[in-house]
Amino acid sequence: MIVTVTMNPAIDKTIEIDEMICGGLNRIKAFESDAAGKGINVSKTIKALGGKSIAIGFIGGDAGNTIKNALDAEGIENDFVYVDGITRTNTKVFENSGRVTELNEPGPNIKDEDIEKLFEIIEKYASKDTLFILAGSVPAGVEKTIYRDITEKVHSLGAKVFVDADGEIFVRALEAKPDYIKPNDVELAQYCNISGDITEDQIIEMAEKLVSEGIGHVAVSMGKEGAIFVSEDEKFMCKGLKVEAHSTVGAGDAMVAAISYGVSEKISFRDCARLGIATSAGAVMTKGTKPPTKETVNSLIGKVEFK
Ligand SMILES: Nc1ncnc2c1ncn2[C@@H]1O[C@H](COP(=O)(O)OP(=O)(O)OP(=O)(O)O)[C@@H](O)[C@H]1O
Numbered sequence: 001m002i003v004t005v006t007m008n009p010a011i012d013k014t015i016e017i018d019e020m021i022c023g024g025l026n027r028i029k030a031f032e033s034d035a036a037g038k039g040i041n042v043s044k045t046i047k048a049l050g051g052k053s054i055a056i057g058f059i060g061g062d063a064g065n066t067i068k069n070a071l072d073a074e075g076i077e078n079d080f081v082y083v084d085g086i087t088r089t090n091t092k093v094f095e096n097s098g099r100v101t102e103l104n105e106p107g108p109n110i111k112d113e114d115i116e117k118l119f120e121i122i123e124k125y126a127s128k129d130t131l132f133i134l135a136g137s138v139p140a141g142v143e144k145t146i147y148r149d150i151t152e153k154v155h156s157l158g159a160k161v162f163v164d165a166d167g168e169i170f171v172r173a174l175e176a177k178p179d180y181i182k183p184n185d186v187e188l189a190q191y192c193n194i195s196g197d198i199t200e201d202q203i204i205e206m207a208e209k210l211v212s213e214g215i216g217h218v219a220v221s222m223g224k225e226g227a228i229f230v231s232e233d234e235k236f237m238c239k240g241l242k243v244e245a246h247s248t249v250g251a252g253d254a255m256v257a258a259i260s261y262g263v264s265e266k267i268s269f270r271d272c273a274r275l276g277i278a279t280s281a282g283a284v285m286t287k288g289t290k291p292p293t294k295e296t297v298n299s300l301i302g303k304v305e306f307k
């Protein structure tokens with residue numbers, strides 16, 4: 001069973017207008033809303049690949065209900081903690097010129113009792129067959145140690161953890177030795193205090209060090225260059241697939257989803273990597289933040305090469 005945890009979900013709203021008139025009336029030509037947040041995006045991609053997951057986290061207000069309804073409509077099981085306050089709506093305004101203006105709401109303040117309720121839900125699902133995915137930022141009121149604390153709790157119940165986060169949340173999560181991590185090259189460089197571009201040799205060296213310290217599997221994504229995968233027994237690199245890029249937003253989430261789905265299907269780490277490269281390339285080919293279709297992923301999977 002896969003459980004995705006989204007502490008800070010959002011409705012992603014995209015609006016198209018001709019040209020922004022600041023201080024005046026702007027007529028919207030087209031708009032779209034999607035339930036989002038890293039864990040929720042991962043759940044959607046797992047579904048597209050033919051898998052199942054349960055989406056949990058915090059939601060509040062009408063926007064929170066919209067997220068729950070959207071997941072219900074897509075057939076994605078969910079079990080959220082309802083909190084006071086209103087789930088964020090993040091609005092992106094696209095103009096004809098290509099200029100994009102973003103308006104992000106602050107989201108709710110999480111209370112200690114909300115966190116306790118989340119832990120109750122987590123404990124309910126944690127068993128030796130569960131993989132928890134802890135992805136993305138955390139809202140106000142939540143300590144940066146939360147991914148470490150969740151990892152420790154679910155490890156004590158036999159479950160496994162996949163962490164995709166950056167900055168202090170990532171650093172603190174590593175203290176609990178998650179089973180899978182997927183930083184991108186920039187996040188890893190930041191973690192290692194490397195300024196400028198991190199080289200492939202430095203990535204391999206750092207990934208090996210993390211594995212030697214007890215992190216089960218490290219995948220370091222490098223955008224169109226592909227990704228490097230290291231575990232105790234294996235080390236390999238896959239070149240990124242040459243595809244027509246429409247939207248690179250969410251490519252990392254697609255890779256996390258594919259590896260997690262592969263783990264739940266008990267395929268090898270190598271086959272998880274293959275699926276991760278194909279699914280993330282498929283996400284890049286797909287317009288907006290929608291997951292790639294299974295057909296797209298299947299058409300790419302034979303093209304993945306190992307080095
Ligand atoms: N332009 C591209 N062409 C082909 N594949 C790509 C491209 N960009 C990204 N990918 C694929 O997606 C994977 C993840 O991309 P990236 O390293 O940009 O993740 P990320 O920075 O974590 O993204 P996110 O915005 O989702 O957090 C890469 O390892 C690669 O397989």
Ligand SMILES: [Mg+2]
Nearest residue numbers: 164184252253
């Ligand atoms: Mg990422």
